[in-house]
Amino acid sequence: MTMQHRFTISGAALLLAVAPITAFMGTPAAAQTPQRNLAAQQAAMAKLDGLKGRWLGQGERLNADGSRYTFTQTMNNDEHAGGLALTLEGKSLRHGAAADNKPGTGSFAVITFDDKTGGYELRSFGFGEMVTAKAELVTPTSFRWTASAGPAMLRFTIDMSQPGVWNELGERSADGGKSWQPTNRLIAYRTENH
Structure with a gap:
């Protein structure tokens, strides 16, 4: 050369x-x-620390036709990206006769905080779809997300007022949020901290 x-x-x-x-x-x-306020994002996400950890619980699904079934739920929730994101991963097992015990739904969600809008966003991946939901800390110990599901609306509220206890209520509205009917309940207990 x-x-x-x-x-x-x-x-x-x-x-x-x-x-x-x-x-x-x-x-x-x-x-x-645009520059983002990482400290504000981390502070907002720290308010959701009560959701972190491994969880095990029992729930009940209430179907639109009036039928019901129970299930066992596990969850593994952890922070990522230096505390800027929280992932929620759930797996369930539907109860029934031994031959009918079937894996239920698996779900995965990512919660983030947008310092520009001042709000949380939850992206849920389950049932073969990706749903983006508005999320909010209703009280210091109550977290809720709401999403459209076709002509209906779904919302899920997690009460974290008892440390180590996950008390979740799922609801459905067919009238734009004027009235809500329960769709599922879940009570889980933290088995491991993250």
Whole structure:
């Protein structure tokens, strides 16, 4: 290799390294990513620390046709991204005759806090769908998320007023949130802290 050829390779590498920086510097300030308040996000997420850990509980599902079934639920909830996200992973086993015991639903959700809007967001993955829900801390010990489900609305409220106890009520509204009917109940106990 000649000295000139080495310089060409080094010059090309330098050009590739500097081009993105100069392109970004030329971007108007309004087009750049806005700064986020990470401390505010972490503080808001810390208010949900009561949801963290491994959980085991029993629940009951109330179907629209009036039928019911019971289930056992496990949950594994942990923080990620330096406390900026909380994941909730649940698995259930539907009760019945031994031959009828079937795995129930599996669910996975991610909760984050948007410091720009001042609100929580929950993205739930289950039943073959992804749902984005508005979430809120109703009281210091009560967390709720609400989502549209076709023409109906669903909401789930977790009461964390007793440390180590997860008391959840699921509800459905067919009239835009004016009235609510229960769809499921779950009481779980923390078996391990995270």
